[in-house]
């Protein structure tokens with residue numbers, strides 16, 4: 434077996450123990466006499482998986498009965514449109530915070546549905562910071578306020594939950610379950626599974642019932658959150674949910690979100706302290722907005738960026754190239770990226786600087 438130190442931005446690394454468990458169950462799952470991919474999504478065996486996955490989310494986040502837990506398809510990209518289609522009614526305005534490429538895409542889709550007010554943006558400074566909440570120019574009575582909790586491409590992250598006078602709608606795709614959150618201000622949270630909680634194919638949506646009651650009626654059936662909240666409407670992404678259930682169990686066994694936050698802070702500080710202690714590496718974002726999930730930096734030249742990436746690869750440290758439109762280096766260190774991998778990268782950075790600095 435040759436598993437490398439994987440810093441992929443998504444789909445990202447999965448816990449080894451989860452992959453091993455899935456491998457062992459691949460041909461025959463429990464008493465089903467078939468793999469989990471070959472049985473009805475309404476069978477007792479799969480129903481137990483689905484209910485367990487929902488319960489783990491409730492336990493990890495402390496979700497009360499006022500929250501619906503949905504596993505949808507179409508990725509976070511469909512959520513950009515689906516949230517607006519359901520919650521941005523005629524004559525209403527929704528406020529958006531533009532902190533990067535994904536936030537911009539969310540804004541583009543929302544404009545198809547109604548009025549959008551961009552309440553704050555860091556675009557003028559290459560999305561290098563999170564605009565502080567007290568600078569946001571919110572509209573009078575927005576239907577909701579949308580933000581992106583972690584900006585996968587640029588490497589910035591909200592470290593606290595914003596407080597505003599309207600329901601928060603959050604794209605949490607790239608830091609979901611990486612830390613505890615204060616749910617009190619939220620109406621809806623969505624996240625593609627493939628970074629922190631499982632493989633691609635499932636999108637988690639958490640929606641508060643009182644917010645759901647404000648949704649527009651009569652939207653197309655598959656895009657109507659109420660339909661999915663009421664019952665298991667169609668075949669869900671069974672294999673992805675099965676894997677998510679295992680990842681959530683792994684997360685609970687590690688001690689839950691508080692422990693995960695400490696582990697993530699420790700990992701991120703190994704890399705940021707390497708950047709801060711050197712005149713060689715240059716972080717690309719303002720320190721107070723730094724992401725614990727995607728650490729972005731540059732070397733003194735593009736040539737050195739390229740050499741860093743290729744030498745790292747030859748030492749088993751892979752997927753470090755920055756996003757194609759941004760360049761530089763990006764180390765994605767989601768929940769399942771092991772501290773040992775991050776230590777190996779920090780050591781490599783020190784050695785690369787010694788030789789090339």
Ligand code: PMP
Pocket residue numbers: 443507508509510511535581583584585586604605606607625
């Ligand atoms: N939002 C964020 C923050 C992301 O990082 C991504 C994917 N990298 C998306 C949305 C789009 O997700 P998907 O590919 O699941 O549609």
